[in-house]
Amino acid sequence: MKTKVTQIAAVALLGLSVAAGTAMAQQRVFFGIATGGTGGTYYPLGGMLAQVISNNAELKGARISATAETGNASVANAGLLGREAIESAFVAADILGAAYSGENQFEDKAQKNLRALGALYPETVQLVAQPDIQSVEDLAGQSVSSGSPGSGQYQLLTDLLDVHGLSRDDIDEDYSSFSQAAGKIADGNLGASLITAGTPTSSITELANSHDVNIVPLAGPEVDALLERQPQYTSVEMPAETYRGVDEPVQTLAVRAIWATHAGVSDEMAYNVTKALYDNVETLAQVHVKGREISLETALESVTIPLHPGAERFYREQGVID
Structure with missing residues (x-):
């Protein structure tokens, strides 16, 4: 009887040991x-x-x-x-x-x-806009999204407008996410959206594949002045063919x-x-x-x-x- 009890105890201990080992493996x-x-x-x-x-x-x-x-x-x-x-x-x-x-x-x-x-x-700064918007100055009077509340693009849009002689009072604010902004541009309910992301950005790819859009260049003396305020940004060239309809390289910014x-x-x-x-x-x-x-x-x-x-x-x- 004692031997049988000992065997049962040994099996129980072995079971506990296996269970403990399994628990450790799954930690x-x-x-x-x-x-x-x-x-x-x-x-x-x-x-x-x-x-x-x-x-x-x-x-x-x-x-x-x-x-x-x-x-x-x-x-x-x-x-x-x-x-x-x-x-x-x-x-x-x-x-x-x-x-x-x-x-x-x-x-x-x-x-x-x-x-x-x-x-x-x-991350490439992409000012995605309706085809008739060719410059930052053309944003005046347009609905413009600077991304979801809490995005890092809010300050960048403020600075971009400022160096081009505009302010946020000159645009109609929109706070759509990248995907929402792309949908609104496609529907004609948004003039432009500032999107900072790795290229190609999926929401822009989907938009450009079905609608004509423009990637507005960000270059020139105004942007040089912005770079003095925002030294962590740098000038880059977005390659041609990044999106459908982008036939030439686009000068823009990156962070x-x-x-x-x-x-x-x-x-x-x-x-x-x-x-x-x-x-x-x-x-x-x-x-x-x-x-x-x-x-x-x-x-x-x-x-x-x-x-x-x-x-x-x-x-x-x-x-x-x-």
Whole structure:
């Protein structure tokens, strides 16, 4: 009888051991990435980054389970990080710098807990308009969208109008998302929309494939004056054939997207997710056109806020930082 009891106890202990091992194998640590609307670039690229992290990163023996969440773009994402409501987010470089310093939309609301993980890819400023709108000056009296409330384009539109002798009082404001704006332009209910995203942007591609639109050039002395205000922007040339009907290159602006976090994220977590990204850029390059523009060589480009210590450790190991 004693032997039988001993055998039963041994089997029970073995079962507990197997169950414990299974529980350990299934342990997950969750890591969120705030992106943008589904019509832009943040969301699909964020989903792919989340998959890369989930497939390649661990934290103290537990798998890191990363998820990409739709968001209201840069300003809102910076606010989420400032409140430590999410672990990481994509934020345009100029907005991230303003949030940290307490400037522009963040006046008197400096978010000193923001930290950078690394630079991603250049986002192209695209002023998408009805065919008869050929310049920024032509926006006067038109309905114009600067994106969803909380987007980083609000300040840019203000500055663009100002250097061209206009103000927001000269336009009819609209706050549609990228996809909503494209639909309104197609229906004739919107004159133009300022869209800052990686090219080609899916919402613009769909619009241009079915309707004639114009990508308004952003160049000249007025834009040079804007660049003095917004040094994190740079002049770029959008290639011809980026969209149907774009037969010639278009001079415009670009700003780099930054992957950011906050000081409350552990050093080990920041190190592991940063490593997962830059160790697997080839994978991103295979599945998304903007993934080809992410590299260790440009990982600190346009980063004007402090690096997270975990990310900094990774860059020192790679020789990016001495």
